[in-house]
Amino acid sequence: MDAEIVVVLCTAPSGDAERIAGLVVEKRLAACVSLFGVGSVFWWEGTVTSEREELLVIKTRRDLLSDLTDALKGAHPYDVPEIIALPVIGGDADYLAWIAGETRKGETSGERHPPECP
Secondary structure, eight states, X not given: OOSOEEEEEEEEOHHHHXXXXXXXXXXXXXXXXXXXXXXXXXXXXXXXXXXEEEEEEEXXXXXXXXXXXXXXXXXXSSSSOXXXXXXXXXXXXXXXXXXXXXXXXXXXXXXOOOOOOO
């Protein structure tokens, strides 16, 4: 496998998370997005705030990170969305190859249906 795989973390309001996930998968900027309900505590405009959100765990290739970031920022309701990329240092070779094969710049999903992802 030649493509470098990364996992991108992004939080979003529950009502927006699935829409954002679908968008980045449809654009083939991600092979899979897993959604988890989380509670976040953070500083915003001088006040400590807490919110219930969804954590998007996005599996993609490093060379798509800039396009993915642009798509996330464009679709996200927050002024400053959390977008953090982490390197994948290992994993099942078949799964990593699947991520590399299902992500492409400038394509949409068409008729292909990916397997369920964890």
